[in-house]
Amino acid sequence: MNAFEAPRAVEGVDETFNAFELAPLTPVIGAEVRNFRLAKVDESAADQLRRALWRYGVLFLKDQHLSHAELVEAGRLFGSELEHHTFGKTLADEGYPEILVIEQFESDRSKTTTDIWHHDVTGRKHPNLVSVLQATEVPFGADTMWASASAAFEWLPAPLKRLFLDLDIDHDAVYMALRHDFGSKEVLDKLSQMDESNSHPAVIRHPETGQLCLFVGNGYVKRIKGFSAEQSEQLIKIALDQVKIPELQIRHSWQPGDIAIWDNLGTVHYGVAGDLRSRKRLLHRVAAWSPNVSPSLDREQALAELGP
Ligand SMILES: [Fe+2]
Numbered sequence: 001m002n003a004f005e006a007p008r009a010v011e012g013v014d015e016t017f018n019a020f021e022l023a024p025l026t027p028v029i030g031a032e033v034r035n036f037r038l039a040k041v042d043e044s045a046a047d048q049l050r051r052a053l054w055r056y057g058v059l060f061l062k063d064q065h066l067s068h069a070e071l072v073e074a075g076r077l078f079g080s081e082l083e084h085h086t087f088g089k090t091l092a093d094e095g096y097p098e099i100l101v102i103e104q105f106e107s108d109r110s111k112t113t114t115d116i117w118h119h120d121v122t123g124r125k126h127p128n129l130v131s132v133l134q135a136t137e138v139p140f141g142a143d144t145m146w147a148s149a150s151a152a153f154e155w156l157p158a159p160l161k162r163l164f165l166d167l168d169i170d171h172d173a174v175y176m177a178l179r180h181d182f183g184s185k186e187v188l189d190k191l192s193q194m195d196e197s198n199s200h201p202a203v204i205r206h207p208e209t210g211q212l213c214l215f216v217g218n219g220y221v222k223r224i225k226g227f228s229a230e231q232s233e234q235l236i237k238i239a240l241d242q243v244k245i246p247e248l249q250i251r252h253s254w255q256p257g258d259i260a261i262w263d264n265l266g267t268v269h270y271g272v273a274g275d276l277r278s279r280k281r282l283l284h285r286v287a288a289w290s291p292n293v294s295p296s297l298d299r300e301q302a303l304a305e306l307g308p
Helices: 042-058 068-076 106-111 149-154 157-163 172-177 185-193 231-241 299-307
Strands: 020-023 031-034 058-061 096-104 129-136 144-148 170-171 198-199 201-206 212-214 221-225 247-251 259-263 268-272 281-289
Touching: 020 042, 031 042, 042 058, 042 259, 058 247, 068 096, 068 198, 096 157, 144 149, 149 212, 149 231, 149 268, 157 201, 157 231, 157 299, 170 172, 170 299, 172 185, 172 198, 198 201, 221 231, 259 268
Parallel strands: 031 058
Antiparallel strands: 020 031, 058 259, 096 281, 129 259, 129 281, 144 247, 144 268, 170 198, 170 221, 201 212
């Protein structure tokens, strides 16, 4: 099915939401939540936010300027377990171990690891399900892009769908750190002691939407099981080329106080580096995950759905 035929495309305002104004931004991915503050959210509005997220993949809320406590509460709308990042800088000293500080200076220009297409922390057995990211300072041009992982799968030709449905991929945090040249010895030692290397199917069944999603990125992905390094690289390139199709993407130019909420299994994202000479990059992220949800696939059922 062509992604434009999917039932999420609505032009104007999606009237099925009334706790806020919900404006879809493309036919495939992304919506803006308007006339709403992401603090002290009641259960009805929280339910609508979650519904909107599963439908549109990434939500944008402008001019929020949440406090640290409010940002943590916003993360809890999407799951009871919040990530405590194990090697990244957090606000643990201020009482918020759940808040990851994403901070880059001009001197970090060659070390950024965000300018690759990836899902976050896929080396884990239970990767993040939903991320809530607030911008505080953003360099000129440091946008973020998201692509729909379900549309990426939908837009594959049928023989490639069958091929990817059959694959499992090794995700490895140490490999990621070495490959992207950001691991100090201390970080590498820490990563190798943690359970941050797991295998996941190359296509997963989304736990909320039931859609099949291409689950391939350029971060933790080390090798397709059973393939040579060269064969694996070629197949991964096909998957990455798929998420680079502009029709499947949305790009957000940040203003301080903006928030993006994204579905980390149903979308893949890319942090455009921007010009760190103009100002530093400072964002704060909380992420919800669940010990009950791992990327998984009912392979026989998925193949049966594709038909002969
Ligand atoms: Fe990321």
